[in-house]
Amino acid sequence: MMPLKRETLLYRGNMKSGGCHLKFRRFSRLTVGIDSNGAEMTRLQSELERLFRVPDAVTEDVALLDGNGRVVTLVVGFARSRDWPVVAALLEGLQETLGLPLPAVAVDGKAGFQLWLPLAEPIAPETATLFLAALRRQYLGDIADHDLTLLPTESEPERVRRIPALSTDSGRWSTFIDPTMGAMFADEGGLDFEPNPDRQADQLAAITPIEPADLARALAVLTTPSPADQGTAEGTPHATIGGYSEPREFLMVVMNDASVPLGLRIEAAKALLNPGRS
Numbered sequence: 038m039m040p041l042k043r044e045t046l047l048y049r050g051n052m053k054s055g056g057c058h059l060k061f062r063r064f065s066r067l068t069v070g071i072d073s074n075g076a077e078m079t080r081l082q083s084e085l086e087r088l089f090r091v092p093d094a095v096t097e098d099v100a101l102l103d104g105n106g107r108v109v110t111l112v113v114g115f116a117r118s119r120d121w122p123v124v125a126a127l128l129e130g131l132q133e134t135l136g137l138p139l140p141a142v143a144v145d146g147k148a149g150f151q152l153w154l155p156l157a158e159p160i161a162p163e164t165a166t167l168f169l170a171a172l173r174r175q176y177l178g179d180i181a182d183h184d185l186t187l188l189p190t191e192s193e194p195e196r197v198r199r200i201p202a203l204s205t206d207s208g209r210w211s212t213f214i215d216p217t218m219g220a221m222f223a224d225e226g227g228l229d230f231e232p233n234p235d236r237q238a239d240q241l242a243a244i245t246p247i248e249p250a251d252l253a254r255a256l257a258v259l260t261t262p263s264p265a266d267q268g269t270a271e272g273t274p275h276a277t278i279g280g281y282s283e284p285r286e287f288l289m290v291v292m293n294d295a296s297v298p299l300g301l302r303i304e305a306a307k308a309l310l311n312p313g314r315s
Contacts (some may be wrong), residue, residue, distance in 0.1 A: 096199065
């Protein structure tokens with residue numbers, strides 16, 4: 038899709054939300070194009086396509102996997118809106134500790150929040166599962182399993198309801214929100230009215246997909262044992278190629294081996310994310 042016109046304004050700053058400082062960027066874009074059905078594309082639809090590969094305005098469910106079965110979007114769902122302080126801490130960890138861009142933050146129209154993490158390049162489902170499990174272990178240990186959704190998984194649907202959308206259960210709308218305003222939704226899971234499409238586009242225009250190198254680095258950091266576990270890891274011999282029937286198995290061992298230097302573990306994570314590249 039080639040935009041006919043695009044105007045961009047950039048603002049940078051820091052605000053505090055839920056006890057955490059969040060970095061944010063604000064963009065205002067005017068993008069006009071044609072969707073897969075030949076209809077004129079709105080700014081909101083343009084952003085949904087850019088980030089989450091939503092092909093048109095009538096598609097109700099967003100595919101988390103591409104046509105080759107590889108993951109293109111990660112979603113972390115919180116069933117309870119009162120867990121916003123945990124959401125805010127996760128957002129801070131994603132940016133400050135893991136060096137990842139801010140995900141799209143939404144209220145789900147029912148009673149909770151969702152974080153949408155678009156990927157610049159598809160990854161294997163096993164890698165997505167490993168990353169989400171590591172996030173849960175590092176940041177979400179206080180959330181019960183039934184109050185948390187990590188998508189995609191082998192047992193969960195490969196699609197999620199697009200946002201914004203009206204929930205037939207609650208009668209409220211899901212909507213993408215400014216993360217610095219998340220505490221305002223701690224008692225509400227949605228809006229009583231349809232979100233303004235241009236404002237939704239503004240929220241999404243600030244989001245950047247995660248690049249493979251950044252995801253590899255974050256994955257290596259997440260799988261680094263805590264100082265308390267380092268003593269046990271020090272006695273573990275370095276991984277060697279002998280004894281592994283598949284290169285992927287060897288790379289997984291290297292990435293999770295605390296005795297291997299972080300730089301090499303990052304390279305192993307990159308290889309796992311891009312198995313077809315040298």
